Amino acid sequence: MTVIDTRKCMYPNCFENNVKSHAISRSISLESIAEDSHLYSFVPRQNSRDTKQPWLKRVSTNKATRHHCFCDTHEEEFKNIDNHEIENTKDVLLQVYRSLCVAFAQERSSMINLHRLNDAKFYRDISAEKAEEFLRGSEYQELIPLLTEPKALEIVQKKMMFLLSEKIDGECVVFENLAIRVKLLSDTIESKEIPYNELQTISFESFDHTIFYYKADFQIPVALNTIQHGRAGSTEVRVYTSVTPYPESTVIISMLPNSLLGDQVLVDKINDYFSSEHKVVKYVESVMSTSDGWFVKESVIKKWQKKRKNSFVRTACS
Numbered sequence: 001m002t003v004i005d006t007r008k009c010m011y012p013n014c015f016e017n018n019v020k021s022h023a024i025s026r027s028i029s030l031e032s033i034a035e036d037s038h039l040y041s042f043v044p045r046q047n048s049r050d051t052k053q054p055w056l057k058r059v060s061t062n063k064a065t066r067h068h069c070f071c072d073t074h075e076e077e078f079k080n081i082d083n084h085e086i087e088n089t090k091d092v093l094l095q096v097y098r099s100l101c102v103a104f105a106q107e108r109s110s111m112i113n114l115h116r117l118n119d120a121k122f123y124r125d126i127s128a129e130k131a132e133e134f135l136r137g138s139e140y141q142e143l144i145p146l147l148t149e150p151k152a153l154e155i156v157q158k159k160m161m162f163l164l165s166e167k168i169d170g171e172c173v174v175f176e177n178l179a180i181r182v183k184l185l186s187d188t189i190e191s192k193e194i195p196y197n198e199l200q201t202i203s204f205e206s207f208d209h210t211i212f213y214y215k216a217d218f219q220i221p222v223a224l225n226t227i228q229h230g231r232a233g234s235t236e237v238r239v240y241t242s243v244t245p246y247p248e249s250t251v252i253i254s255m256l257p258n259s260l261l262g263d264q265v266l267v268d269k270i271n272d273y274f275s276s277e278h279k280v281v282k283y284v285e286s287v288m289s290t291s292d293g294w295f296v297k298e299s300v301i302k303k304w305q306k307k308r309k310n311s312f313v314r315t316a317c318s
């Protein structure tokens, strides 16, 4: 079986152990929306087998938007966007690179934990029913009656685990290639200053993704770093979005595969999202409603609790 290594630094060609990296700058960004160095985060809790209860958790800015990604040496690469606002297109690409590495590391860990992929004995927990489901309709369908024999069941269980870890390993390779591309582009882009309140795009010939960014001249008290999953025809696609707040501005960045841009309705929607201050805030809210990688200012939660008595009323502290 494939053991997926999650402790190695994600920087190209580095084999050092990683440390916990922030997706969004703690010192100038997270602290700008924190109260007493704390923020609120949405943590969906499983309250039955199939349903989740929305739950807000108070977290320290030290823990927010953080995951195992880069080694100490390569954390230094992000010094500029850690200590200064995102001001030019080079910063935008560096932020995209960091955001997507942190979001992917987080997604990879939850996949590994969910399927216990690095547990060599986990295949034993795959039920005979699941094994039967797997064989049904396949070229090995005639093996189904043999599943009552422990040895035969074990072979099918192991095969299922192998295919799953191969699939996730394949996704890791696709992601690594994308991250390397973005890193190279951030190293080579001819940087230009970014304007306020204008939707801008970055695209390159031979790069199959497009980056949108927008710097608002006001603060949206949200820090967000997330991957949204969607479909373009029959292909699964991922959209990476980050929202980086500063004391008097906010930078919103999205990277999407070009296959989505053939959809004119979506392109019109994106343009419309950024056509007014009010709509930009609505856009951030809509990303928040479909993802759980966000953090907000405590006083915003208090306002919500007053407005929507029945939702988000449960909070927990840590």
Ligand SMILES: [Zn+2]
Binding pocket: 009, 010, 011, 014, 015, 016, 070, 071, 072, 073, 074
């Ligand atoms: Zn490194």
